Amino acid sequence: MITVKVTYTIKPSFVKQNLENIRRFMNDFKQLEGFQYAVYTSADGNTFTHISHYKDEVIQKGVLAVPSFLAFQQQRDASGLIGEPQIEVLQLEEMVRPII
16 A cells, blocks of 8 residues: 655645645546545645555556646646645555544
């Protein structure tokens, strides 16, 4: 299993558009299998954390190639990020069933 955590901060003026872009790619992700993907916001309202769990590299590559996800990344990066996104590959030790 591959687990990745991405954290980034955007300008407050881009938050609404970022949330719309996230909803768009998450709707497309619902059509796919073999992974879990969650997006969180921090208390400041403009820092986002995405945590993804992929069954394998083939699934990961397919998910990351979804056009709405690529458009999200492009718009996010062009919005004037506050600092660089922090990307961290995590080693999963244990997981129980999702509550949702």
